[in-house]
Amino acid sequence: MPQEQHDQNVLDINNLHTGFLIDGELHHAVVDVNLSVKPKEVVCVVGESGCGKSVMSLSIMNLLPKINSKISKGEIIFNGEDLTQKTDEEMNKVRGKDISMIFQEPMTALNPVFTVGSQLQEVLFNHTDMSKQEARERGIDLLKQVGIPRPEKIIDEYPHQLSGGMRQRIMIAISIALNPKLLIADEPTTALDVTVQAQILELMKAIQEKEDMAIMLITHDLGVVAEMADKVIVMYAGKIVETANVVDLFTEPKHPYTKSMISSIPRMDEQKNKLNTIDGIVPSLKNMPHVGCRFADRCPKAFDDCTKITPQLAKVSDDHEARCLLYDACYPDTSSIEKEEVNQ
Ligand SMILES: Nc1ncnc2c1ncn2[C@@H]1O[C@H](COP(=O)(O)OP(=O)(O)O)[C@@H](O)[C@H]1O
Numbered sequence: 087m088p089q090e091q092h093d094q095n096v097l098d099i100n101n102l103h104t105g106f107l108i109d110g111e112l113h114h115a116v117v118d119v120n121l122s123v124k125p126k127e128v129v130c131v132v133g134e135s136g137c138g139k140s141v142m143s144l145s146i147m148n149l150l151p152k153i154n155s156k157i158s159k160g161e162i163i164f165n166g167e168d169l170t171q172k173t174d175e176e177m178n179k180v181r182g183k184d185i186s187m188i189f190q191e192p193m194t195a196l197n198p199v200f201t202v203g204s205q206l207q208e209v210l211f212n213h214t215d216m217s218k219q220e221a222r223e224r225g226i227d228l229l230k231q232v233g234i235p236r237p238e239k240i241i242d243e244y245p246h247q248l249s250g251g252m253r254q255r256i257m258i259a260i261s262i263a264l265n266p267k268l269l270i271a272d273e274p275t276t277a278l279d280v281t282v283q284a285q286i287l288e289l290m291k292a293i294q295e296k297e298d299m300a301i302m303l304i305t306h307d308l309g310v311v312a313e314m315a316d317k318v319i320v321m322y323a324g325k326i327v328e329t330a331n332v333v334d335l336f337t338e339p340k341h342p343y344t345k346s347m348i349s350s351i352p353r354m355d356e357q358k359n360k361l362n363t364i365d366g367i368v369p370s371l372k373n374m375p376h377v378g379c380r381f382a383d384r385c386p387k388a389f390d391d392c393t394k395i396t397p398q399l400a401k402v403s404d405d406h407e408a409r410c411l412l413y414d415a416c417y418p419d420t421s422s423i424e425k426e427e428v429n430q
Pocket residue numbers: 106115133134135136137138139140141142151154369370371
């Protein structure tokens with residue numbers, strides 16, 4: 087991308103809808119997602135398990151199972167191009183190079199029968215014309231960069247010889263090998279113990295700052311969000327329910343879902359036998375309510391309209407959006423529908 091476009095967004099997702107075919111019907115796991123990532127920005131996507139975070143990120147990478155899933159609407163603009171229109175071959179060129187992704191369980195992403203070095207080299211060989219020797223040197227360099235001790239030795243080891251934290255460092259090394267503009271990290275520390283989790287987050291932050299890279303960090307953990315985010319996207323049941331910068335989100339959360347999540351963060355100064363959790367569960371795709379707010383049945387603030395009127399995401403204060411009928415702006419905007427009809 088030319089330098090003069092530097093202030094342009096790295097990623098723009100517009101009106102994304104992604105669904106799965108279940109019993110012959112398309113059920114959406116991601117509905118009307120709009121978001122943007124600026125250069126060097128860390129955007130955290132947070133929500134409980136089953137809210138559509140992974141489906142959203144796999145949509146960006148075009149990695150969803152073709153057999154039963156479909157992006158039915160919307161666009162994903164990266165480097166000025168719509169990724170949803172790209173062929174598999176074209177996406178292969180983007181993946182690992184311009185956008186890379188790391189997952190929760192590095193053991194499943196790393197191939198157990200190949201050494202660390204050959205997996206690092208693979209991404210270098212696929213996208214550059216480096217020689218074997220150059221790739222090995224670059225590999226050792228990358229291992230150093232992610233804080234792997236004795237990289238000259240580790241490069242010849244197999245994933246199973248390493249700890250979970252080390253494996254995730256290797257995944258990070260692979261993911262930054264080609265200086266991507268965007269790293270998508272889907273629950274990268276969830277499988278790790280707390281100390282290692284903190285080290286990996288610190289490493290990601292350091293690399294992001296040094297390498298001029300944007301990160302979309304997906305997590306169910308608001309502690310991770312507080313640590314890492316510039317901007318936060320809260321998802322519930324496939325929809326964005328709140329977006330704000332990290333300070334506003336924690337100091338002035340707007341959506342009752344966000345408030346409930348914040349109040350269920352365990353606190354050091356409270357003696358409790360039981361963790362606070364939000365009562366109820368995220369509806370499954372087949373049980374998604376068709377009208378009203380999807381959180382209504384679990385919401386402590388729900389009132390009559392909440393099951394009858396579908397809220398829209400709207401600006402509720404400066405740079406802060408929510409999707410909740412407690413805010414007048416979130417009532418559906420009928421004037422825009424009328425305008426469309428007039429125009430036809
Ligand atoms: N391959 C799939 N086939 C059918 N449904 C799926 C598939 N993957 C995810 N889902 C459904 O999509 C919804 C969102 O899932 P997911 O994006 O994995 O949630 P999250 O990452 O937020 O925990 C869930 O209801 C889940 O059951």
